[in-house]
Amino acid sequence: MKLTKIFMASTALAFAAGAVAAEEMTIVSWGGAYSKSQMKAYHEPYSAKTGVNIINDDSSAEAVSKLRAMNEAGNVTWDVVDVVASDAIRLCDEGLAEEIDFNTQLAPAPDGTSAEDDFGALLVSDCFIPQIVYSTTFGYRTDLVGDTPPTEICDVFDLEAYPGKRSLEKRPIGNMEWALLCDGVAKDEIYEVLETSEGQDRALAKLDTIKDSVIWWSAGADTPQLLADGEVIMGSTFNGRLFSVIEEQNQPVAMLWDAQMFDLDGWIIPAGLSEERKARALDYIYFATDTQRLADQAKFISYGPARASSAPLVSTHAELGIEMAPHMPTDPANAQNTFLYNYEFWADYRDDIDAKFQAWLAK
């Protein structure tokens, strides 16, 4: 009798727990200041509005391989995943992400412009809802570069004017383009040149000229640390990281926006969710990518909102109170000379060029 009661009670509890779990969703992102900005701008208002409890998982760096493993195991535990655009393209190619109908499943702009037009050219994959525009760009130590601070990308390759170490990312993307640009290739011909074996060798030859002065980084936090320690005089990283070194930590560092490499970060919904979970994920996405929400995120981190209609709404930093617009990679003063990451090219050539790049690094 007693046993039956315990059994029934625990079953009831399990059902109750199940019911609670139904009001939960797991959102995967990059962690750190970035996840915090999403929590403030998206998760908290959404939870307040709907009562859905949001669990953060800082696994975006391994999102592609983990989603593939989850899919093979037939048990997808994530509801919404934050990934960079190139990863979204891979996930879409692998059938691991849901395709989105942008016009019906995303909010239109306040003036009625359709989501598709509002995001415009930033919709680079059928599965990917862009959230921010960020850039990989250079920062330099104002006290270690002499009297004439660097103004253009090719100063990175100029060891005579700016002797000292510089940090570059330990992958070919970005570095190859900058090298060719500074080797005299016109900007609109860079990917044509980079398609050929000779072009790749040419880029590596240019990088060879500074190879001994380079510290290669693989985590976004490396360059800010190296700059703060004075280990390098200049280095590339994500612009939001440099913002926090300059404005939040007051280090003697300044931005070199020239030839910054634009990239996108945004959401995907994993394939293989139950109808109920998928509907909730779509509801969240509809809320979190509307014009106001995207503008809100820029209060907490210096990444540009992906919607054209959000840009005028960007205001001041939530804690520092400074104007955020001049710190955005998309600000006209900063965006005089930019690259947009060529997704198509790198989807094809990444493995090939990476093998060459790594072999070159090991030499």
Added chain:
Amino acid sequence: MGRKVRPIHTNTSDGDIMSDTTDSGPMLAADGTPLKRSLSRALRRQKMRALMLVAPLLIFVLISFIFPIGSMLFRSVENDIVADTLPLTVVELQKWDAESGELPDEALYAAFASDMVKAIAAKEHTKLGTRLNYEQTGLSSLFRKSGRKMKKLDPAEDAPFKEKIIKIDKKWGDVETWRAIKTHSVRITNGYFLNAVDMRRTPEGAQAQPEDKQILITLFQRTLLMSLMITGSCILLGYPVAWILANLPARTANVLMILVLLPFWTSLLVRTSAWKVMLQQQGVINEVLVWLGMVADDSRLALINNQTGTIIAMTHILLPFMILPMYSVMQTIKPHYVRAAKSMGATDWTAFWRVYFPQSVPGIGAGSILVFILAIGYYITPEIVGGTKGVFISNRIAYHISSSLNWGLAAALGTILLAVVLILYWAYDKIVGIDNVKLG
């Protein structure tokens, strides 16, 4: 279980049972059953009980170790995707002579169109593109782009296909594209293993990768060489420490032991990051050396982002794995032997080298195996402090697992690494003898 028990009951007329009968009939246990049967039943029950006790561990090892490793080994040769996605095309490709230099005929293009329409509906064509792109650059976007246009084709109505498909993308009119698909259409492939040793599968058989893409053999050699150096420096640094610990009074030894164990209990990442602070050019070590005037300010030592960094940090991290087995072996060495040797006129050095050291070798052996095998698979420390010349093969495996998604190649690299460890273990057993290894 039932199956194992049953023979006991049915075996009564068996020759085996009869053989232990004597003239006076079988020897009987207290309950009247033949003694032999009673004994074997008791033993069997004991064995079952023992098996039940280890069952959780056995199942755990099976599920979390044997099965994943088995599936990893299989991934390194498995290549179903081409034949599964393009079944009709693969059949047609077998009829096509790849050496002829001529394009395949209409039958193949028709088969390809019907395969692709099905694959596009199932969204399999982009996966195939990713797979083939590992072998030939450009095929990923070819499949993705063509997919958008080919889904409008109707395999029943739109014949002939050859021109239409070549019009969609001229790469379909390139013999090389079809040669690549044909080469990689086998279900069990050696392609990944060839890639893992800087070679590739071609229609003409295995060939070396172009020189500027050869990297993996170098990394294997470097991983082995540096792991040996790390093991060596662990022996040199660990031996005296273990000796002191083993020869001090227990109370002092225990306090010092904490110093050995403390880093052992600290997170790997914290220790590695701490080394970064110590070793960098503006770091603690360089600052002290410059302050002491031993190093000029403009020629600070490069201790990090190279092999030196990896060796220093990994030696520190793996040192406890060397000290602990050495210490427990040295504790069992009785001091009398050395005293006896000295009393018979041996110098300190002779007594140590001829009497003490040989007895401590099993500890060195155990420590070396532990450190070497751990070092060979290290990933995070080389990634953080190794720069470009101090990274290991495992960093490349990680890249293929998480970035390029080329799990087949990652599996092949992992399999080779596993084989290398097993061969070295075998060689060690032959030379030193695994019986001479003691953990305590």
